[in-house]
Amino acid sequence: MRVFITGGSGFIGSAVVPELVSAGHQVLGLARSDASAAALTAAGAEVHRGELADLESLRAGAMQADGVIHLAFTHDWANFGASVAAEAKALETLGAALEGSHKPLVLASGVLGLASGRAGTEHDESTFKSPRMASMAIATGLAQQGVRVVFSRFAPTTHGRGDHGFMGILVNTAREKGCSAYIGDGSQRWPAVHRLDAAKVVRLGLERAPAGKTNLHAVAEEGVPLREVAEVIGKGLGVPVKAITPEEAPAHFGFLAMFLGIDSPVSNTLTRELTGWVPGQPGLLEDLAANYFA
Numbered sequence: 224m225r226v227f228i229t230g231g232s233g234f235i236g237s238a239v240v241p242e243l244v245s246a247g248h249q250v251l252g253l254a255r256s257d258a259s260a261a262a263l264t265a266a267g268a269e270v271h272r273g274e275l276a277d278l279e280s281l282r283a284g285a286m287q288a289d290g291v292i293h294l295a296f297t298h299d300w301a302n303f304g305a306s307v308a309a310e311a312k313a314l315e316t317l318g319a320a321l322e323g324s325h326k327p328l329v330l331a332s333g334v335l336g337l338a339s340g341r342a343g344t345e346h347d348e349s350t351f352k353s354p355r356m357a358s359m360a361i362a363t364g365l366a367q368q369g370v371r372v373v374f375s376r377f378a379p380t381t382h383g384r385g386d387h388g389f390m391g392i393l394v395n396t397a398r399e400k401g402c403s404a405y406i407g408d409g410s411q412r413w414p415a416v417h418r419l420d421a422a423k424v425v426r427l428g429l430e431r432a433p434a435g436k437t438n439l440h441a442v443a444e445e446g447v448p449l450r451e452v453a454e455v456i457g458k459g460l461g462v463p464v465k466a467i468t469p470e471e472a473p474a475h476f477g478f479l480a481m482f483l484g485i486d487s488p489v490s491n492t493l494t495r496e497l498t499g500w501v502p503g504q505p506g507l508l509e510d511l512a513a514n515y516f517a
Contacts, residue, residue, distance in 0.1 A: 225251065
Protein backbone atom coordinates (compact mmCIF):
# COMPACT_ATOMS: atom_id res chain seq x y z
CA MET A 224 0.00 0.00 0.00
CA ARG A 225 1.21 3.53 -0.76
CA VAL A 226 0.62 5.59 2.39
CA PHE A 227 0.66 9.37 2.80
CA ILE A 228 1.53 10.43 6.36
CA THR A 229 1.55 13.78 8.10
CA GLY A 230 3.56 14.14 11.30
CA GLY A 231 5.88 11.35 10.20
CA SER A 232 8.92 12.90 11.88
CA GLY A 233 7.16 13.48 15.22
CA PHE A 234 7.36 11.44 18.41
CA ILE A 235 4.80 8.82 17.36
CA GLY A 236 5.10 9.33 13.61
CA SER A 237 8.83 8.58 13.66
CA ALA A 238 7.92 5.14 15.00
CA VAL A 239 5.04 4.67 12.55
CA VAL A 240 7.12 5.27 9.41
CA PRO A 241 9.63 2.42 9.99
CA GLU A 242 6.76 0.21 11.15
CA LEU A 243 5.04 0.77 7.81
CA VAL A 244 8.22 0.34 5.78
CA SER A 245 9.13 -2.91 7.56
CA ALA A 246 5.65 -4.24 6.74
CA GLY A 247 6.24 -3.60 3.03
CA HIS A 248 4.31 -0.35 2.57
CA GLN A 249 5.56 2.58 0.48
CA VAL A 250 5.50 5.74 2.58
CA LEU A 251 5.14 9.32 1.37
CA GLY A 252 5.81 11.72 4.24
CA LEU A 253 4.85 15.39 4.49
CA ALA A 254 7.86 17.54 5.45
CA ARG A 255 7.96 21.30 5.98
CA SER A 256 11.66 21.49 6.91
CA ASP A 257 14.97 20.06 5.79
CA ALA A 258 15.33 18.33 9.16
CA SER A 259 11.96 16.58 8.79
CA ALA A 260 12.79 15.61 5.22
CA ALA A 261 16.11 14.12 6.31
CA ALA A 262 14.44 12.13 9.11
CA LEU A 263 11.81 10.74 6.74
CA THR A 264 14.42 9.77 4.16
CA ALA A 265 16.53 8.03 6.81
CA ALA A 266 13.47 6.03 7.89
CA GLY A 267 12.87 4.82 4.34
CA ALA A 268 10.10 7.21 3.27
CA GLU A 269 9.74 9.36 0.19
CA VAL A 270 9.49 13.08 0.97
CA HIS A 271 6.53 15.28 0.00
CA ARG A 272 7.35 18.92 0.78
CA GLY A 273 4.59 21.03 2.31
CA GLU A 274 2.84 21.80 5.60
CA LEU A 275 -0.61 21.63 7.18
CA ALA A 276 -1.45 25.17 6.12
CA ASP A 277 -0.59 24.32 2.50
CA LEU A 278 -3.87 22.65 1.60
CA GLU A 279 -2.83 21.96 -1.98
CA SER A 280 0.17 19.97 -0.78
CA LEU A 281 -2.12 17.91 1.47
CA ARG A 282 -4.55 17.26 -1.36
CA ALA A 283 -1.76 16.24 -3.72
CA GLY A 284 -0.26 13.87 -1.18
CA ALA A 285 -3.57 12.21 -0.41
CA MET A 286 -4.44 11.84 -4.10
CA GLN A 287 -1.26 9.80 -4.64
CA ALA A 288 -1.99 7.37 -1.81
CA ASP A 289 -3.95 4.20 -1.09
CA GLY A 290 -4.39 5.40 2.48
CA VAL A 291 -3.64 8.39 4.71
CA ILE A 292 -2.31 8.61 8.26
CA HIS A 293 -2.80 12.06 9.81
CA LEU A 294 -0.70 12.60 12.96
CA ALA A 295 0.43 16.21 12.57
CA PHE A 296 -0.82 19.03 14.77
CA THR A 297 0.66 22.48 15.33
CA HIS A 298 1.15 22.69 19.12
CA ASP A 299 1.09 26.47 19.37
CA TRP A 300 -0.41 26.88 22.84
CA ALA A 301 -0.33 30.68 22.53
CA ASN A 302 -2.55 30.48 19.44
CA PHE A 303 -4.39 27.24 20.10
CA GLY A 304 -7.57 28.39 18.36
CA ALA A 305 -5.64 28.98 15.15
CA SER A 306 -4.05 25.53 15.45
CA VAL A 307 -7.47 23.91 15.84
CA ALA A 308 -8.85 25.83 12.86
CA ALA A 309 -5.88 24.75 10.73
CA GLU A 310 -6.44 21.12 11.72
CA ALA A 311 -10.11 21.34 10.70
CA LYS A 312 -9.20 22.70 7.27
CA ALA A 313 -6.55 19.99 6.85
CA LEU A 314 -9.08 17.26 7.65
CA GLU A 315 -11.61 18.73 5.24
CA THR A 316 -8.95 18.74 2.51
CA LEU A 317 -7.81 15.18 3.18
CA GLY A 318 -11.41 14.01 3.37
CA ALA A 319 -12.32 15.64 0.06
CA ALA A 320 -9.36 13.89 -1.61
CA LEU A 321 -10.48 10.49 -0.26
CA GLU A 322 -14.25 10.90 -0.56
CA GLY A 323 -15.94 7.91 -2.20
CA SER A 324 -12.70 5.93 -2.46
CA HIS A 325 -13.24 3.66 0.59
CA LYS A 326 -9.56 4.22 1.38
CA PRO A 327 -8.46 4.42 5.02
CA LEU A 328 -7.87 7.67 6.89
CA VAL A 329 -6.16 7.00 10.23
CA LEU A 330 -6.19 9.86 12.75
CA ALA A 331 -4.72 10.49 16.18
CA SER A 332 -7.10 10.87 19.09
CA GLY A 333 -7.09 10.26 22.85
CA VAL A 334 -8.72 8.14 25.54
CA LEU A 335 -9.05 10.43 28.57
CA GLY A 336 -12.63 10.88 29.76
CA LEU A 337 -14.22 7.92 27.97
CA ALA A 338 -16.10 6.52 30.96
CA SER A 339 -16.73 7.05 34.69
CA GLY A 340 -16.45 4.27 37.26
CA ARG A 341 -15.23 1.65 34.78
CA ALA A 342 -12.67 1.09 32.07
CA GLY A 343 -13.48 2.91 28.84
CA THR A 344 -13.92 0.77 25.74
CA GLU A 345 -13.70 1.31 22.01
CA HIS A 346 -17.50 1.69 21.94
CA ASP A 347 -17.36 4.76 24.20
CA GLU A 348 -17.07 8.28 22.85
CA SER A 349 -15.11 10.91 24.75
CA THR A 350 -16.91 13.24 27.14
CA PHE A 351 -13.77 15.35 27.56
CA LYS A 352 -14.43 18.88 26.36
CA SER A 353 -11.81 20.10 23.89
CA PRO A 354 -11.77 22.59 21.03
CA ARG A 355 -10.46 19.74 18.86
CA MET A 356 -13.80 17.91 19.10
CA ALA A 357 -14.99 19.87 16.07
CA SER A 358 -12.20 18.30 14.01
CA MET A 359 -13.13 14.87 15.32
CA ALA A 360 -16.70 15.50 14.18
CA ILE A 361 -15.46 16.37 10.69
CA ALA A 362 -13.53 13.11 10.54
CA THR A 363 -16.49 11.09 11.83
CA GLY A 364 -18.67 12.55 9.07
CA LEU A 365 -16.26 11.30 6.44
CA ALA A 366 -17.26 7.74 7.30
CA GLN A 367 -20.60 8.50 5.67
CA GLN A 368 -18.85 9.74 2.54
CA GLY A 369 -17.01 6.61 1.48
CA VAL A 370 -13.90 7.02 3.65
CA ARG A 371 -12.70 4.26 6.01
CA VAL A 372 -12.12 6.36 9.14
CA VAL A 373 -9.91 4.94 11.89
CA PHE A 374 -9.37 6.79 15.17
CA SER A 375 -6.14 5.62 16.79
CA ARG A 376 -6.90 6.68 20.35
CA PHE A 377 -3.56 6.99 22.12
CA ALA A 378 -2.98 6.63 25.84
CA PRO A 379 -2.06 9.99 27.44
CA THR A 380 1.16 8.33 28.54
CA THR A 381 2.53 7.32 25.16
CA HIS A 382 6.08 6.89 26.37
CA GLY A 383 9.58 6.15 25.09
CA ARG A 384 12.84 7.86 24.24
CA GLY A 385 12.36 11.46 23.11
CA ASP A 386 9.09 11.92 25.01
CA HIS A 387 8.18 15.59 25.44
CA GLY A 388 4.57 14.80 26.37
CA PHE A 389 2.92 14.36 29.75
CA MET A 390 5.63 12.13 31.26
CA GLY A 391 8.38 14.45 30.09
CA ILE A 392 6.51 17.41 31.58
CA LEU A 393 6.03 15.61 34.91
CA VAL A 394 9.74 14.83 35.13
CA ASN A 395 10.68 18.43 34.31
CA THR A 396 8.16 19.78 36.82
CA ALA A 397 9.56 17.58 39.59
CA ARG A 398 13.09 18.69 38.70
CA GLU A 399 12.10 22.38 38.79
CA LYS A 400 9.96 22.19 41.95
CA GLY A 401 12.36 19.97 43.88
CA CYS A 402 9.70 17.35 44.63
CA SER A 403 7.61 14.77 42.79
CA ALA A 404 3.95 15.37 43.55
CA TYR A 405 0.65 13.59 43.07
CA ILE A 406 -2.88 14.82 43.74
CA GLY A 407 -4.88 13.51 46.71
CA ASP A 408 -4.12 9.86 47.37
CA GLY A 409 -2.64 9.39 43.88
CA SER A 410 -5.03 6.58 43.00
CA GLN A 411 -5.97 8.19 39.68
CA ARG A 412 -5.13 5.73 36.89
CA TRP A 413 -3.83 6.61 33.46
CA PRO A 414 -3.52 4.12 30.62
CA ALA A 415 -0.09 3.83 29.01
CA VAL A 416 1.58 2.51 25.86
CA HIS A 417 5.10 2.50 24.45
CA ARG A 418 5.46 4.49 21.22
CA LEU A 419 6.64 1.40 19.31
CA ASP A 420 3.54 -0.55 20.36
CA ALA A 421 1.38 2.46 19.47
CA ALA A 422 2.92 2.49 15.99
CA LYS A 423 1.75 -1.08 15.46
CA VAL A 424 -1.83 -0.07 16.28
CA VAL A 425 -1.65 2.63 13.61
CA ARG A 426 -0.38 0.18 10.99
CA LEU A 427 -2.90 -2.51 11.86
CA GLY A 428 -5.74 0.00 11.76
CA LEU A 429 -4.65 1.08 8.30
CA GLU A 430 -4.57 -2.52 7.12
CA ARG A 431 -7.48 -4.17 8.91
CA ALA A 432 -10.16 -1.73 10.06
CA PRO A 433 -13.53 -2.30 8.37
CA ALA A 434 -15.64 0.19 6.44
CA GLY A 435 -17.22 3.06 8.34
CA LYS A 436 -15.71 4.43 11.55
CA THR A 437 -13.53 2.38 13.88
CA ASN A 438 -12.06 3.31 17.26
CA LEU A 439 -8.82 1.54 18.17
CA HIS A 440 -7.06 1.84 21.52
CA ALA A 441 -3.30 2.20 21.55
CA VAL A 442 -3.32 1.20 25.21
CA ALA A 443 -1.03 -1.51 26.56
CA GLU A 444 -1.61 -0.93 30.30
CA GLU A 445 -5.18 -0.31 31.37
CA GLY A 446 -4.29 2.09 34.17
CA VAL A 447 -1.12 2.99 36.07
CA PRO A 448 -1.72 4.79 39.41
CA LEU A 449 -0.22 8.27 39.31
CA ARG A 450 1.21 7.88 42.80
CA GLU A 451 3.40 5.06 41.45
CA VAL A 452 4.50 7.34 38.61
CA ALA A 453 5.41 10.06 41.12
CA GLU A 454 7.39 7.56 43.19
CA VAL A 455 9.46 6.45 40.20
CA ILE A 456 10.13 10.07 39.26
CA GLY A 457 11.11 10.94 42.84
CA LYS A 458 13.55 8.04 42.98
CA GLY A 459 14.97 8.82 39.55
CA LEU A 460 15.62 12.46 40.41
CA GLY A 461 16.48 11.96 44.06
CA VAL A 462 13.74 14.32 45.24
CA PRO A 463 11.00 13.80 47.85
CA VAL A 464 7.57 12.50 46.88
CA LYS A 465 4.54 14.23 48.36
CA ALA A 466 0.79 14.54 48.06
CA ILE A 467 -0.80 17.86 47.23
CA THR A 468 -4.44 18.92 47.33
CA PRO A 469 -6.57 19.56 44.24
CA GLU A 470 -6.52 23.24 45.20
CA GLU A 471 -2.70 23.27 45.17
CA ALA A 472 -2.41 21.37 41.91
CA PRO A 473 -2.79 24.27 39.40
CA ALA A 474 0.06 26.23 40.99
CA HIS A 475 2.28 23.14 41.01
CA PHE A 476 1.43 21.50 37.68
CA GLY A 477 0.07 24.38 35.60
CA PHE A 478 -2.27 23.34 32.75
CA LEU A 479 -1.51 19.65 33.43
CA ALA A 480 -3.43 19.79 36.73
CA MET A 481 -6.78 19.51 34.95
CA PHE A 482 -5.72 16.15 33.49
CA LEU A 483 -3.93 14.71 36.52
CA GLY A 484 -7.12 14.65 38.58
CA ILE A 485 -8.85 12.30 36.15
CA ASP A 486 -9.16 8.57 36.88
CA SER A 487 -9.41 7.07 33.40
CA PRO A 488 -8.62 3.36 33.01
CA VAL A 489 -9.10 2.11 29.44
CA SER A 490 -9.52 -1.34 27.91
CA ASN A 491 -7.89 -2.59 24.70
CA THR A 492 -9.89 -5.83 24.36
CA LEU A 493 -11.77 -4.95 21.18
CA THR A 494 -8.62 -3.57 19.52
CA ARG A 495 -6.80 -6.84 20.17
CA GLU A 496 -9.73 -8.88 18.85
CA LEU A 497 -10.12 -6.82 15.68
CA THR A 498 -6.47 -6.37 14.73
CA GLY A 499 -4.55 -9.14 16.48
CA TRP A 500 -2.35 -6.52 18.19
CA VAL A 501 -0.12 -7.81 20.97
CA PRO A 502 1.96 -5.12 22.75
CA GLY A 503 5.48 -6.25 23.58
CA GLN A 504 7.45 -3.21 24.75
CA PRO A 505 8.33 -2.26 28.35
CA GLY A 506 5.62 -0.85 30.59
CA LEU A 507 5.48 2.76 31.73
CA LEU A 508 7.18 2.43 35.13
CA GLU A 509 10.03 0.32 33.72
CA ASP A 510 10.56 2.69 30.79
CA LEU A 511 10.33 5.75 33.02
CA ALA A 512 13.01 4.42 35.39
CA ALA A 513 15.33 3.42 32.57
CA ASN A 514 15.10 6.30 30.10
CA TYR A 515 13.83 9.57 31.60
CA PHE A 516 16.56 10.71 33.99
CA ALA A 517 19.75 10.88 31.94
